[in-house]
Amino acid sequence: MPSPKRIGKIEFGLLSPKEIRTMSVRKIIWADTYDDDGFPYPQGLMDLNLGVIDPGLRCKTCDQKASECPGHFGHIELAKPVIHVGYTRLIRKLLRVTCRSCSRLLLSPEEIEKVVGTEDDLTGDVLSEKDIKKERLCPHCGEQQLKINFEKPTTFSEIFVDDGKKIEHKLTPADIRARLEKIPDEDLRHLGINPDVARPEWTVLTVLPVPPVTMRPSIILENGQRSEDDLTHKLVDIIRINQRFKENQDAGAPQLIIEDLWELLQYHVTTYLDNEVAGCPPARHRSGRPLKTLSQRLKGKDGRFRGSLSGKRVNFSARTVISPDPNLSVIEVGIPLAVANEMTIPVQANPFNIEELKQMVRYGPFRSSLTQPCGANYVIRPDKRRIRLAEGNLETVVEMIEPGWTVERQIRDGDIVLFNRQPSLHRMSIMAHRVKVMDGRTFRLNPAVCPPYNADFDGDEMNLHIPQTEEARAEAAILVAVEENILSPRFGGPIIGGIHDHVSGIFMLTNQLQWHTKEETLYLLKHIDIQHLPEPGKEENGVKYWSNKQVFSEILPKEMNMVFRASSCQNCETCKRETCERDAYVRIIDGRLESGTIDKKAIGAFDGQIVNRIIRQYGMKRAAEFIDDITHLSIRAIMMYGFSFGIDDEDLSKTEYGQIDEVLTSAVNDVQRRIKIYEDGQLEAMPGRTPEETLEMQIMQVLGKARDRTGEIAGRHLGLGNSAVVMAVSGARGSMLNLTQMAGCVGQQSVRGERIMRGYDDRTLPHYKKGDRGSDAHGFITHSYKSGLNPTEFFFHAIGGREGLVDTAVRTSQSGYLQRRMINALQDLKVGYDGTVRSTGGRIIQFRYGEDGTDPMKSSFGDPVDVKGIVESILKEEV
Amino acid sequence: MSIKLNVLDHVMVPDHQIMSEDEVQQLFSLYSISSEQLPKIYHDDPAVKVIGAKVGEVIRIVRMSHTAGRAESYRLVIKRPKK
Numbered sequence: 001m002p003s004p005k006r007i008g009k010i011e012f013g014l015l016s017p018k019e020i021r022t023m024s025v026r027k028i029i030w031a032d033t034y035d036d037d038g039f040p041y042p043q044g045l046m047d048l049n050l051g052v053i054d055p056g057l058r059c060k061t062c063d064q065k066a067s068e069c070p071g072h073f074g075h076i077e078l079a080k081p082v083i084h085v086g087y088t089r090l091i092r093k094l095l096r097v098t099c100r101s102c103s104r105l106l107l108s109p110e111e112i113e114k115v116v117g118t119e120d121d122l123t124g125d126v127l128s129e130k131d132i133k134k135e136r137l138c139p140h141c142g143e144q145q146l147k148i149n150f151e152k153p154t155t156f157s158e159i160f161v162d163d164g165k166k167i168e169h170k171l172t173p174a175d176i177r178a179r180l181e182k183i184p185d186e187d188l189r190h191l192g193i194n195p196d197v198a199r200p201e202w203t204v205l206t207v208l209p210v211p212p213v214t215m216r217p218s219i220i221l222e223n224g225q226r227s228e229d230d231l232t233h234k235l236v237d238i239i240r241i242n243q244r245f246k247e248n249q250d251a252g253a254p255q256l257i258i259e260d261l262w263e264l265l266q267y268h269v270t271t272y273l274d275n276e277v278a279g280c281p282p283a284r285h286r287s288g289r290p291l292k293t294l295s296q297r298l299k300g301k302d303g304r305f306r307g308s309l310s311g312k313r314v315n316f317s318a319r320t321v322i323s324p325d326p327n328l329s330v331i332e333v334g335i336p337l338a339v340a341n342e343m344t345i346p347v348q349a350n351p352f353n354i355e356e357l358k359q360m361v362r363y364g365p366f367r368s369s370l371t372q373p374c375g376a377n378y379v380i381r382p383d384k385r386r387i388r389l390a391e392g393n394l395e396t397v398v399e400m401i402e403p404g405w406t407v408e409r410q411i412r413d414g415d416i417v418l419f420n421r422q423p424s425l426h427r428m429s430i431m432a433h434r435v436k437v438m439d440g441r442t443f444r445l446n447p448a449v450c451p452p453y454n455a456d457f458d459g460d461e462m463n464l465h466i467p468q469t470e471e472a473r474a475e476a477a478i479l480v481a482v483e484e485n486i487l488s489p490r491f492g493g494p495i496i497g498g499i500h501d502h503v504s505g506i507f508m509l510t511n512q513l514q515w516h517t518k519e520e521t522l523y524l525l526k527h528i529d530i531q532h533l534p535e536p537g538k539e540e541n542g543v544k545y546w547s548n549k550q551v552f553s554e555i556l557p558k559e560m561n562m563v564f565r566a567s568s569c570q571n572c573e574t575c576k577r578e579t580c581e582r583d584a585y586v587r588i589i590d591g592r593l594e595s596g597t598i599d600k601k602a603i604g605a606f607d608g609q610i611v612n613r614i615i616r617q618y619g620m621k622r623a624a625e626f627i628d629d630i631t632h633l634s635i636r637a638i639m640m641y642g643f644s645f646g647i648d649d650e651d652l653s654k655t656e657y658g659q660i661d662e663v664l665t666s667a668v669n670d671v672q673r674r675i676k677i678y679e680d681g682q683l684e685a686m687p688g689r690t691p692e693e694t695l696e697m698q699i700m701q702v703l704g705k706a707r708d709r710t711g712e713i714a715g716r717h718l719g720l721g722n723s724a725v726v727m728a729v730s731g732a733r734g735s736m737l738n739l740t741q742m743a744g745c746v747g748q749q750s751v752r753g754e755r756i757m758r759g760y761d762d763r764t765l766p767h768y769k770k771g772d773r774g775s776d777a778h779g780f781i782t783h784s785y786k787s788g789l790n791p792t793e794f795f796f797h798a799i800g801g802r803e804g805l806v807d808t809a810v811r812t813s814q815s816g817y818l819q820r821r822m823i824n825a826l827q828d829l830k831v832g833y834d835g836t837v838r839s840t841g842g843r844i845i846q847f848r849y850g851e852d853g854t855d856p857m858k859s860s861f862g863d864p865v866d867v868k869g870i871v872e873s874i875l876k877e878e879v
Numbered sequence: 880m881s882i883k884l885n886v887l888d889h890v891m892v893p894d895h896q897i898m899s900e901d902e903v904q905q906l907f908s909l910y911s912i913s914s915e916q917l918p919k920i921y922h923d924d925p926a927v928k929v930i931g932a933k934v935g936e937v938i939r940i941v942r943m944s945h946t947a948g949r950a951e952s953y954r955l956v957i958k959r960p961k962k
Binding site: 836 | 910912915916917918944946947948950951952953
C-alpha cells in the first residue's frame with residue numbers, strides 16, 4: 001500500500017485559453033455526431049480523437065481500447081467571447097473597483113495601504129467592493145467613473161446621466177474582456193487574486209473546452225437508435241450557433257443580427273455550464289425535461305460530490321423488511337433463503353477443505369430448502385478468472401478445482417454478518433449477528449435487540465453485509481458482535497434487554513408469590529436449558545408445587561447476590577422491604593429470587609440492573625445468554641397467563657363515575673370562584689407575577705390536580721387484573737397518565753405550557769362569551785377518551801396535539817444536524833496508548849481521555865467503580 | 880480611578896501558571912511531542928495577560944474536573960492572528 005502523503009498546498013485557478021488549446025487534441029467544428037453508417041464525423045462532437053466508447057474501436061490519440069482510454073479534451077473556437085456564468089459576481093466586482101479607462105484600482109496607494117497594510121506588515125485583508133466609493137474620479141487618470149449595472153444572468157451595463165435622463169449603455173463581453181485584460185497584476189494581488197493562475201480576463205471565454213466522450217457517452221436504445229448525452233446535445237447547440245455566427249460575421253451582417261446571435265451564443269454557453277441560473281429559462285430536451293448540464297452533475301444530493309464521491313454503494317449487501325422472532329437468540333439474525341442463496345463468502349481451497357469445497361460446488365447455486373447444505377455460486381481460478389456455476393458446468397468445475405482456487409460458497413447458519421439500520425447514530429447501529437437461514441422474505445431479529453437499532457416492525461427495513469475476509473470476520477466477532485455491545489458507551493449500562501411483552505410477561509410471572517404445578521412449571525421452562533427441576537417449594541395433598549420465584553431463579557447465575565427496588569416501587573418514606581405490598585423489594589441471594597418482582601428495572605433495555613450485574617460478574621457472553629433466557633421465559637409466561645386489552649378494560653363502575661363527576665364539578669367551580677376573586681380585584685399576586693399570571697397558574701394547578709384525582713379514582717377500580725395497569729406498573733409501555741386519560745379525564749390541553757389562549761378576539765372559539773376565563777373555554781377536557789370528546793374539546797385537543805407534532809418534527813431535524821456537525825468535528829480523533837486524545841496530526845486534544853481516562857462503556861453509569869454493587873454482592877444485603 | 884479585575888480570582892477561571900523551561904522539556908518528552916502539538920492559547924487571553932506569559936511559553940492549567948477531580952492541561956501561548 002502506498003504510504004499516506006501530506007498535502008502541501010492546494011491551488012485554485014482558472015483555465016487560460018492557452019491551456020485549453022494545449023490540452024485539446026482536436027478542434028471541433030461540426031455540430032453532427034455520427035454519419036449514416038454510424039461512424040463518428042471527423043472534427044465532430046464524437047471525434048475518435050476525443051476517446052472511444054464503442055467496443056472494438058481504438059482511440060486515435062492514445063491508441064487504446066474503449067476500456068483503457070481515459071478520453072481527451074477537444075475545443076471550440078468561439079466566434080466572439082462570452083461570459084462564464086460562474087464568474088459573474090467576480091466580473092461585477094472587478095468592473096466596479098477598476099477604472100473604466102485605465103483599468104487600475106480606484107484607490108490611491110495610501111488608501112490601499114490602509115486596508116492591505118505595508119509590505120512588511122500585511123494585515124491579511126484584501127480589498128472589497130465596499131472599500132471603494134461609488135462613481136468617483138480615478139485617482140490615476142482622473143476619469144469620471146460610471147455606475148455598473150448587472151442584470152442576471154450575464155448582462156452588464158453602464159449608467160450615465162444625460163440631460164437628467166438615465167441612459168443605459170450595454171457592455172459586450174468583448175468590452176468587458178478588454179477592460180479586465182488591462183488590470184495590472186499588482187492591483188489584482190490587493191484584491192486577493194493570484195494573477196499567475198487566474199487572470200480575470202479568463203472568466204470571459206474565447207475558447208470552450210469540449211469534454212471527452214467518455215464523460216458524455218451516448219447510449220444505444222433497444223430499437224437501435226442512438227441517444228446522446230445531455231452535454232452532447234448542448235454542445236451541438238453551441239457549435240451550430242457558433243458556426244452561424246461566424247458565417248454572418250464574415251458576410252458582414254448588420255449589427256442587429258450580430259448582437260442577436262451573440263446573445264444566443266451566450267445563452268447556450270450559459271445553460272451548458274449551469275442550467276439553473278436565475279433569470280434564464282432552462283434549456284430543455286425535446287420531451288420538455290430540463291437538461292442536466294455541467295453544474296447539475298455536481299450539485300445536490302445525487303450530484304458527483306454527495307452522490308458519487310461521499311456516498312458509496314457496496315457489494316455483498318442485502319436489504320429487506322424486518323420482522324420479530326422471539327425464538328431467535330439475540331446474537332442471531334434470520335435471513336431468507338432467497339437472500340442466503342445470493343450472498344457468498346470466498347473460501348480458498350487447501351488440502352484440508354478441498355473435499356468439502358468440491359461438495360459445495362457439486363451442489364451448485366441451487367438450494368431449495370433450509371435443510372440442504374449450502375452450495376457455491378462462483379469459483380475463482382488462481383489467475384483471478386471467475387467461473388459462474390450453473391447447471392451444466394458443475395462436474396467439469398469440480399474436476400478442475402485444486403488448492404489455490406477460491407470457491408464463493410453461499411452463506412449458511414453460523415456465519416457472521418453485519419446488520420445495520422439507518423440512521424446509524426451510534427456504534428450499536430451496526431452489530432455483527434450469526435446467520436440463521438429461514439423461510440419467508442424478511443430479516444428476523446429478536447425484539448430485545450430493537451433498542452440499539454431503534455427498530456420497530458411497522459415496515460422498517462435493514463441492511464446486511466457479509467464480511468469477505470478472515471480479518472473482517474475476526475474483527476466483526478471480536479469488536480462488533482451483539483454480545484460485545486450490550487453495554488452502551490453512552491452511560492455504561494445495558495442497552496439491550498427485555499421490551500414490551502418481555503417486561504409484562506416477566507412481571508406477571510414474578511409478581512407476588514404464586515404456585516405452579518409441575519405441568520405449568522415445565523411449560524414455563526420449556527425453552528430453558530436446565531437438566532433438573534429444583535426441589536419443589538411445597539407439597540400439598542401429594543401434589544408438588546413450585547413457586548414463581550423458583551421458576552425465575554432457574555435462569556439466574558448460581559452465585560448472584562443483589563438487592564434493589566423494582567419499577568413499581570413507590571419510594572415510600574419507610575421501606576417495608578420484604579413485606580412490601582407491591583412486592584417491589586427485589587432480593588436475590590445466591591442466585592435465588594427471595595422476594596420482589598422482576599420488571600423493567602431488572603431486565604429492561606436501558607435499565608436492566610440484573611443484566612448489568614451479570615455483565616460485570618460473568619461477562620457479556622453470559623449476559624447475552626441471560627437475555628435469551630429472559631425472552632424465552634417471559635414469552636412463555638405471557639402466553640400462559642394470556643394478555644389482551646379491549647375497550648371494556650377502560651370501564652369503571654357507577655360509583656367511580658359519580659366520584660369523577662364530583663371531582664371535576666368541584667374543580668370547575670373552584671376555577672369559577674378564583675376567577676370571581678380575580679375579577680373583583682381581590683386576588684393577591686404572587687411575587688414577581690401579575691395577578692393575571694397568578695390566576696392562570698392557580699387554574700392550571702387546580703385542574704391538574706383534578707385530573708390526577710380522577711386518575712386515582714380510576715386506578716382504584718382498575719387493579720393488576722387490568723392489562724394496561726400491568727404495562728404501566730411494570731414499565732413495559734404507557735403510564736398511569738395514559739390510563740387516566742382513557743378512563744378518567746383527558747385534562748387540560750396546553751400550548752407552550754399555558755392554557756389555550758389563541759383564536760378570536762378575547763375568546764378561543766365563537767361558542768364562548770368574550771373574556772370568558774372558564775375552564776371549558778380554554779381547553780380543559782372533562783371527558784375521557786372512552787366517553788368521547790365533545791366538539792369544542794375535540795378542537796382544543798387537536799390544537800394541543802399539533803404542538804407535539806411540530807415539536808418532534810423540529811427537534812429531530814435540529815438535533816440531527818447538531819449531531820452531524822459534532823461527528824464531523826470529532827470523527828478522526830483517537831485515544832492513544834498513552835491515554836491522550838489526539839487528532840490525526842498528532843496534536844493533543846486532551847491530555848487524558850475524559851480527564852480521568854475511564855472508558856464510559858466500562859464505567860458504572862458514569863462512575864469508574866461500582867462500589868455499591870461489589871459490597872452488596874459480598875454482604876448479600878442492602879447497603 | 881480604575882479597579883482592575885483579576886480574572887484569576889473568579890470562581891470559574893481555573894488556575895494558570897507559566898511553566899519553567901525544564902518542566903516544558905519534561906512535558907514534551909513525557910508525551911513525545913513538539914510544541915506544535917500542544918493545545919494553543921492566544922497571547923491576549925485575559926488569563927494569559929494576568930500571569931504575564933509571553934508568546935512561546937507554555938501554561939499549565941489546573942482545573943477541577945467533574946470526572947477526575949483535578950485535571951492538568953497545558954497550552955502554548957501563540958500570537959493571535961490578525962482577523
